Every structure is written in structure tokens, then in C-alpha cells.
Amino acid sequence: MSKSPTTKSTIKNDPFATVIPMPNQLDFSEPPAPKPVIKAPPNVERRPEQTVEAEKPKARTVAPVAAEKRSKQKLTVHLNPDLADRVKNAAYWNPKLTIAGIAEQGIWLAIEKHEREHGGKYPPREAELAGGRPIK
Numbered sequence: 001m002s003k004s005p006t007t008k009s010t011i012k013n014d015p016f017a018t019v020i021p022m023p024n025q026l027d028f029s030e031p032p033a034p035k036p037v038i039k040a041p042p043n044v045e046r047r048p049e050q051t052v053e054a055e056k057p058k059a060r061t062v063a064p065v066a067a068e069k070r071s072k073q074k075l076t077v078h079l080n081p082d083l084a085d086r087v088k089n090a091a092y093w094n095p096k097l098t099i100a101g102i103a104e105q106g107i108w109l110a111i112e113k114h115e116r117e118h119g120g121k122y123p124p125r126e127a128e129l130a131g132g133r134p135i136k
Helices: 081-093 099-118
Strands: none
Touching: 081 099
């Protein structure tokens, strides 16, 4: 004989879904600008549906976060031990995060910053990167 469960089962339902966002639900876009509203002069009465909103700029997303299934490339990096430990702790305590996901999000943010400072995307490489120690 089996007991009837006294609490709801979480099979198929993630109990963390309401408190921890999925990586593909994270929004790294710039905060939306306030909507400018053109108001009528005080002597003209308008209904709310007649208020005209100015065209707002399109929100720019920083990175497509694993929504599309594409092939991935392996990239090996060396991190400061304190930073590596923090990343591992975040991945351990948040079941929806992976070390690769955290690294990918951080690299997207860093590249976007460098490209903004550069004035746009960098042109494609003319050759593969040289391996070994960096040139001093």
C-alpha cells in the first residue's frame, strides 16, 4: 500500500522557477528609457486613449543566451583562484547556473563593452591566433 502524498509533488514543476530566473530569462539589455508623453495644453481636454506616445528606441539585447541550439567551441581560460572559487560557488548553490553559462554571459558583457569603446564590432581575423605565451 502506498501513502497518499500530503504535499504537492515537484516532479515536472521546478520549485526554484519562481525565485531563480533561467539563464535564457535573464535580461541584460539596457534599462528602458522612460516613455515621453505629449500632453495636451491645459485648456484642451483629452481622453487617456488619445495621448500620443513618442516612438521609443528598440531595446538592444547583449547576448543570445542559449535559446538557439548551435554548436559550441571549447575555450580554455585560466582564472584567479578567488574568482574561480566564486564561480564554482554560484554554480553549486544555483541549480540553474553552470560554470559555462556564467562564463558565456560574462564574456558577452565584456565583448559588448570593448566593442562600444572601439566604435563597433571588430573586423574578422585575417589568420588564426598564434598559440603560446603572449608577445611582450
